[in-house]
Amino acid sequence: MALISSLCIFVLVAHLATPILCIRSHIHQAPALFVFGDSIFDPGNNNYINTTATFQANYFPYGESFFKYPTGRNSNGRLIPDFIAEYANLPFIPSYFEIEKKHLVHGVNFASGGSGCLAETSRGSVIDLKTQLKNFENVTQLLKKKVGKTESHKILANAVYFFSSGSNDVFAHLAANSTSPSFDQEYLQIIMGNLTSVLKGIYKEGGRKFVMLNLAPLGCLPSVRAFNLQKGVTNGSCMEKATNLAKMFNSALPKMVKQLEKQLPGFKYTIFNFFKVVADSFNNPTKYGFKISKTACCGTGPFRGILSCGGKRQVKEYELCNNVKDYLFFDSSHPSEQAYQKYSELLWNGTPDVVAPYNLKSFFELST
Ligand SMILES: *[C@@H]1O[C@H](CO)[C@@H](O)[C@H](O)[C@H]1NC(C)=O
Ligand SMILES: *[C@@H]1O[C@H](CO)[C@@H](O)[C@H](O)[C@H]1NC(C)=O
Ligand SMILES: *[C@@H]1O[C@H](CO)[C@@H](O)[C@H](O)[C@H]1NC(C)=O
Ligand SMILES: *[C@@H]1O[C@H](CO)[C@@H](O)[C@H](O)[C@H]1NC(C)=O
Ligand SMILES: CC(=O)N[C@H]1CO[C@H](CO)[C@@H](O)[C@@H]1O
Numbered sequence: 160m161a162l163i164s165s166l167c168i169f170v171l172v173a174h175l176a177t178p179i180l181c182i183r184s185h186i187h188q189a190p191a192l193f194v195f196g197d198s199i200f201d202p203g204n205n206n207y208i209n210t211t212a213t214f215q216a217n218y219f220p221y222g223e224s225f226f227k228y229p230t231g232r233n234s235n236g237r238l239i240p241d242f243i244a245e246y247a248n249l250p251f252i253p254s255y256f257e258i259e260k261k262h263l264v265h266g267v268n269f270a271s272g273g274s275g276c277l278a279e280t281s282r283g284s285v286i287d288l289k290t291q292l293k294n295f296e297n298v299t300q301l302l303k304k305k306v307g308k309t310e311s312h313k314i315l316a317n318a319v320y321f322f323s324s325g326s327n328d329v330f331a332h333l334a335a336n337s338t339s340p341s342f343d344q345e346y347l348q349i350i351m352g353n354l355t356s357v358l359k360g361i362y363k364e365g366g367r368k369f370v371m372l373n374l375a376p377l378g379c380l381p382s383v384r385a386f387n388l389q390k391g392v393t394n395g396s397c398m399e400k401a402t403n404l405a406k407m408f409n410s411a412l413p414k415m416v417k418q419l420e421k422q423l424p425g426f427k428y429t430i431f432n433f434f435k436v437v438a439d440s441f442n443n444p445t446k447y448g449f450k451i452s453k454t455a456c457c458g459t460g461p462f463r464g465i466l467s468c469g470g471k472r473q474v475k476e477y478e479l480c481n482n483v484k485d486y487l488f489f490d491s492s493h494p495s496e497q498a499y500q501k502y503s504e505l506l507w508n509g510t511p512d513v514v515a516p517y518n519l520k521s522f523f524e525l526s527t
Pocket of ligand 4: 394395396
């Protein structure tokens with residue numbers, strides 16, 4: 160957002176200040192960042208809700224590498240929104256439950272670990288996407304009170320709205336249909352319908368610029384591979400069915416946002432190919448600076464794929480690697496801070512094969 164301000168040089172003429180030269184300068188204030196979705200983005204919202212340790216990460220060793228205390232982030236340090244905020248010259252975006260009014264102008268993070276696009280996904284233990292939208296609507300009211308209608312309108316129109324959602328809907332679908340997880344095109348349409356209605360809700364509040372992460376190759380997560388290995392379904396290879404569901408979601412996503420672009424004047428979007436970068440770093444870890452991509456740093460059992468990191472969940476015994484910098488995955492289902500940093504660099508500066516039609520550097524600058 161370019162705020163116009165005038166700098167004037169005055170001369171004093173007989174007690175009257177007369178401007179002789181005024182310079183109009185553009186003071187660049189970074190657009191705000193509003194964040195929605197699941198554990199990929201949750202900075203600790205789940206610390207404040209009635210849930211279980213399964214959906215939380217507010218205990219050691221989460222956060223150990225960067226914050227030095229467990230913030231609630233599902234990794235050893237910063238997440239993608241933290242890096243993007245840094246690149247955009249914004250402070251860390253506060254969780255919804257930690258906003259003080261002074262922070263509102265830079266954005267708010269509403270994401271909740273375990274949530275999906277559907278209210279049924281992890282119902283009762285997470286803040287679903289529709290409720291995240293309600294919380295956002297609340298924030299827009301607070302913002303209006305704080306800075307006034309005109310300024311809040313500008314902030315909301317220039318802001319970037321950042322989404323990571325859908326993986327947990329896929330997992331819920333697989334869990335409910337573990338014997339024959341034949342994908343239901345109908346289920347995908349319901350997911351897309353719910354995601355669409357949340358995007359429209361933000362648009363209605365004045366939001367225009369949307370960034371979507373597509374889904375990772377979910378069948379390759381250590382948690383999924385360990386589960387299938389233990390059940391004797393596979394030898395620990397990636398679960399094709401889970402990855403295929405992610406691929407189907409990923410082909411529906413651009414169609415959905417293109418549709419919105421046609422329907423809603425001024426609607427802009429960009430999509431980060433999270434699938435591609437996770438698949439690539441899983442298959443070619445050294446290219447990304449990792450040694451180990453198939454086993455997580457923190458967890459239990461094969462590939463440390465049992466979700467036990469921290470010992471607060473069902474399984475209390477867990478292993479923690481010595482050199483987390485070598486690992487793509489921190490726990491059984493979440494990338495390490497180092498991986499998030501690499502992905503964030505690609506999201507910020509990347510070429511159209513990973514982020515299109517805009518990378519975030521140009522998307523932030525895009526005027527509405
Ligand atoms: C939290 O959830 C549990 C299980 O759903 C329930 O038994 C308990 O009463 C809830 N606690 C609060 C404070 O709402
Ligand atoms: C909105 O904020 C008000 C006041 O802070 C609060 O009472 C209400 O529960 C909030 N609504 C939602 C949906 O969070
Ligand atoms: C959202 O999902 C629910 C099921 O969770 C479904 O009944 C509803 O029709 C969906 N809404 C849209 C707009 O697709
Ligand atoms: C594991 O299974 C996959 C798929 O069935 C197969 O392609 C791969 O060769 C197997 N690997 C080993 C080490 O047996
Ligand atoms: C959660 C989920 O997707 N459940 C589905 C499992 O499969 C049956 C039959 O195909 C569907 O009716 C359920 O909706």
